[in-house]
Structure formats: C-alpha cells, structure tokens
Amino acid sequence: MNKKRYWSPVTAGILLGIALFISFIVAGQGMGASGAFARSTAQIAYSVDPNFAQNAYAGKYLKHGNALLNWTVIEVVGIFIGGFISALIARRIKPEVTRGKGYSSGKRLFFAFLGGVIVAAATRLTRGCTSGQALDGAATFSVGAWIFMLAAFGAGFFFAFLFKKQWKGVE
Amino acid sequence: METVFPLFTNGFIDNNLNLMLGLGIGIIFGFILERGGFGTSAHIAPVFYFRSLIVPKIMVTAIITAATLIFVGSLLGYIDYSQIFIPTTYLWPYLIGGMIFGLGMVMSGWCPGTAVVGIATLKIDAIFFALGLLVGMFFYFDIYEYIIDFANSGNLGKFTIDKLVGGDIRISYLITVAASLGLLLFVIAVKKVIDNKGEN
Numbered sequence: 382m383n384k385k386r387y388w389s390p391v392t393a394g395i396l397l398g399i400a401l402f403i404s405f406i407v408a409g410q411g412m413g414a415s416g417a418f419a420r421s422t423a424q425i426a427y428s429v430d431p432n433f434a435q436n437a438y439a440g441k442y443l444k445h446g447n448a449l450l451n452w453t454v455i456e457v458v459g460i461f462i463g464g465f466i467s468a469l470i471a472r473r474i475k476p477e478v479t480r481g482k483g484y485s486s487g488k489r490l491f492f493a494f495l496g497g498v499i500v501a502a503a504t505r506l507t508r509g510c511t512s513g514q515a516l517d518g519a520a521t522f523s524v525g526a527w528i529f530m531l532a533a534f535g536a537g538f539f540f541a542f543l544f545k546k547q548w549k550g551v552e
Numbered sequence: 553m554e555t556v557f558p559l560f561t562n563g564f565i566d567n568n569l570n571l572m573l574g575l576g577i578g579i580i581f582g583f584i585l586e587r588g589g590f591g592t593s594a595h596i597a598p599v600f601y602f603r604s605l606i607v608p609k610i611m612v613t614a615i616i617t618a619a620t621l622i623f624v625g626s627l628l629g630y631i632d633y634s635q636i637f638i639p640t641t642y643l644w645p646y647l648i649g650g651m652i653f654g655l656g657m658v659m660s661g662w663c664p665g666t667a668v669v670g671i672a673t674l675k676i677d678a679i680f681f682a683l684g685l686l687v688g689m690f691f692y693f694d695i696y697e698y699i700i701d702f703a704n705s706g707n708l709g710k711f712t713i714d715k716l717v718g719g720d721i722r723i724s725y726l727i728t729v730a731a732s733l734g735l736l737l738f739v740i741a742v743k744k745v746i747d748n749k750g751e752n
Contacts, residue, residue, distance in 0.1 A: 387587060387588065387589045388584075388587045388588055390588065390605075390606050390609035390610045390613065391609065391613050393584060393587060393588030393589070393610050393613075393614075394588075394609060394610040394611070394612065394613020394614045394617065395613055395614075395617050396584050397581070397584045397585070397588065397610060397613075397614040397617075398613060398614040398615070398616065398617020398618040398619075398620075398621070399617060399618075399621070400577065400580045400581055400584055401614060401617075401618040402617070402618045402621040402622060402625075403577060403580075404577045404581075405557075405558060405618070405622060405631075405636055406557035406558050406559065406625065406631060407557075407558060407559050407560060407565070407570070407573055407577065408558060408559075408560050408570055408573065408574060408577070409558035409560050409561040409635055409636055409637055410636070410637040411618075411637075412581050412665065414663070414664035414665035414667075414668060415664040415685075417664075418664055418682070418685040418686060418689055419689045421686065421689075422685075422686045422689035422690050422693070423689075423693070425686070426690060426693070436693050436694075436696075437693075437696045437697040437700065438692065438693045438696035438697075439693045450571075452570065452571060452574045453574075455571050455574045455575050455578065456574040456575065456577055456578035456581070457578060457668055458575060458578060459574065459575045459576065459577060459578015459579040459580075459581065459582060460578045460579075460581050460582035460585065460665065460668045460669065460672075461578075461582060461668050461669075461671065461672045462575075462578070462579050462582060462672075463578060463579035463580060463581060463582025463583035463584075463585075463586070464582035464583065464585060464586040464591055464668065464669030464672040464673060465582070465672040465673070466579070466582075466583060467582070467583040467586035467587050467591075468586050468591060468669075468672065468673040471586075471587075473586075473591065473673055474672075474673050474674055475673075475674060476674045476675075476676060477592075477674065477675055477676065477677075478675075478676045478677050479592055479593045479594045479597075479661065479675060479677055480677070486676075489677060490676065490677060490680045491680075492659050492660060493593075493660045493661070493662065493677040493678070493680040493681045493684065494660075494680040494681065494683060494684040494687075495656075495659060495660075495684060496655075496656040496657070496658075496659035496660025496661070496662065496681060496684060497656070497660055497662070497667075497680065497681040497682060497683065497684020497685040497686075497687070497688060498656075498684040498685075498687050498688035498691065499652060499653075499655060499656030499659065499660075499684075499688065500653055500656035500657060500660065500662075500663065500664065500681075500684070500685065500688065501664075501684065501685040501686070501687070501688025501689045501691075501692065502652065502688045502689075502691055502692040503649045503650070503652040503653035503656060504649075504653065504664065505649075505689070505692045505696075505703070506642075506645040506646070506648065506649030506652070506703055507645060507646050507649035507650055507653060508639045508640070508642070508645075508646075509639055510653070510663050510664045510665065511611075511657075511663040511664075511665060511666075512663075512664070512665040513639070514639060514646075515611070516611065516614060516615060516618075517637075517639075518638065518639060519615045519619070519728060519732070520614070520615050520618035520619045520622060520728075521619075521622060521633075521636055521638050521712075522619070522638075522712045522713045522714070522721070522724035522725065522728055523638045523639065523641060523710075523711065523712055523713075524641055524708070524711045524712065524713055524715075524716050525639060525640070525641030525642070525643075525646050525708070525711060527731065528641070528643065528646040528647055528650065529646045529649070529650040529653070530650070531650070532646065532647050532648075532649075532650025532651045532653075532654065533650040533651070533653045533654040533657065534608075534654060535650075535651070535654065536650065536651040536652070536653070536654025536655050536658075537599075537600045537654040537655075537657050537658040538600055538654075538658075539654070540654065540655045540658050540659070541600040541601055541658050543658075543659075544597075544658055544659055545601075547597075548597045548598065548600075548601065548661070551593075551594050551597060551598055552594065552595075552598045552603050552604055
C-alpha cells in the first residue's frame, strides 16, 4: 500500500537508537509507555474514589499529587503527537480494524481488548513493556531486559498458533 | 573532564525543563515509530509467523545504536552511567510476566508504545487494546496485595551483564552486541527455513 513511505528497518532502528540515547543523556531514562497507562488508570480511579490513594500498588503514583505530572506520561503524549504528525504527512490516518481476511471485526476487537488487559497486568510484573523494559534495559546492559524479551517473544511464537486465523494474510 | 550527562540527574536542567524536553523527545519517538511501521498491528503480528522481521530488525538496530553511544560516552567520561535509570531485575516476575506479555502481544497485535501511535492514526483495534490496558491496570491494582510476594520475588537489584559474568561495561557492551546480532541472525535463519518449506 503505502510501504514506500516507510523507512527501512535499519534506518528506523538507527534513528530510534539515537533518540533513545538522547533521552538517556537528557532525562536519565529512555522510552516508556506502559507506565503512562498505569498512571492514567490510577488517576481515573482516584478521581472516582479518593480512597484509591490507599491502594497497595497505585498509592505510590498518587502520593505526590496528580499521577499524570510525570516524565513518562508527558513523553507518551509526545509519542501520540509525533505519530500523528508522521502519519498525517504520509496520509496514513484512516479508521481501520486490522485483521485476517474473512475474520470478524467483533472478534478481532474482542481479542485486541483482552490482549490489552493481559498485557497491562504483565507490564506491572515486568516493570515495563517492550519500550521501558526491553529496549531501554537492553541498551543499558540490564540482564532483566533479556529475560523479559526472550520470555515475551518466546511466548509470542509459542501461542501464535491460537491466533492464526486472526492474522491470516496480514502483512 | 567533567561528567555532564544525564543533564537532568546532574542538575543541569530543572524538573520543569526536563518535562518539557520529555514532550519533545516523545514527539521524536512517535514520529520514528510511525515511520518504522509500528503504527499498525499489520506490521507487528506477522513477526510471530515469520512473515515479517520488521520488529526484530528495528529493535536490534536500535539497541546496538543506543548501546554503542552510551558505551562510548561512558568510556570517554561524558556520561555518568551510574545515573542512568536501570530497572531492578526481578527474576521470576520477569520470566512469568514476560510470557503473559507475549500471549497478550500476539493476541492483540499491539504493545503499549505502538498502540499510542495506532490510536493517533485511528486504528480501532489500538483503541480497544488501550481500553483493555486501563482495565488490566485496574485489575492488577486490585489483586496486587494478594500477589505481592511473587511480584517482588527473585530480586537481583540493578543487575547488569557485567555483574552476571564478571568484568566491566566493556564486557556488557560486547555481550549486548553479540546477543542482539545472534538473535537477529537466528530469526533470519528460521525465516529462511520456513520460507523454503513453502509454508505460509
């Protein structure tokens, strides 16, 4: 489709690596994503019920005031803006449900949602996701990043057979 | 020579400026992720069927690039490596949590970072994934007190490669490059075997 407008993986990888480096030497941390979703959830729960500030896990996000006043949250807002600008220039902004040929949208959206639930809980155990744990950790020589990456991609390949129809012909 | 980096942890920029620069850094990340093809699950899920290697290629190139710059900058004394944030390694939660993450990733075709770009480009499946993330976070907050022991088990501290094998940052760097390239060559080889068999 619009593949010509995508960068080659090596170009994208080198630029992403340089951006990660800049992030590390400016802020002392790299790219993050899951933390912003965790903090958003905590802030929403707190605004519904202030007692949520006592929650065993989310309490740490709320004790310094608004959970959203945080580097990773602001950086994720940036990711949204940057992704939007790039897609706007490349004319790639269009509503879409990516799925295999003949696969129902409803089922696809159900699995997207359920996958999100599963991924969220997993990122709290692993203290980060593919960005904050795998990329950042590997670039800064953390052993944990490799444990996470091998486990995550290993499981992805292992469980792939369950979702063959959903991704049939998708590339 | 004076160590000036990271700027924030060394006190060269204050918290407000750091947050503002964080927005700019995020915009760069988002732009690159979208240009790399991470704005659609169509480029992420096929990795698990060896139809596309975009994700491992970008990840490995990014890891080697960033690691090289951090390594050289630290050796030359410009960067204080000890001030860079490295998450604590929790062996068992990372292993089990990583596997759960992998299941969710192939099920949804997204991870939290790519989904932000997906939402920005109106991918409906990314929006459902993100709603799932909020529900999943809430679920974890609620069950945390019951799994607190497991969640904090196998604590190895700030566990870098040199602490595992002995040596210093040089050995960490060499192993990082070797492991990244080795892993990439391995998946390229597997893809070749599968392509030759004519499956898919």
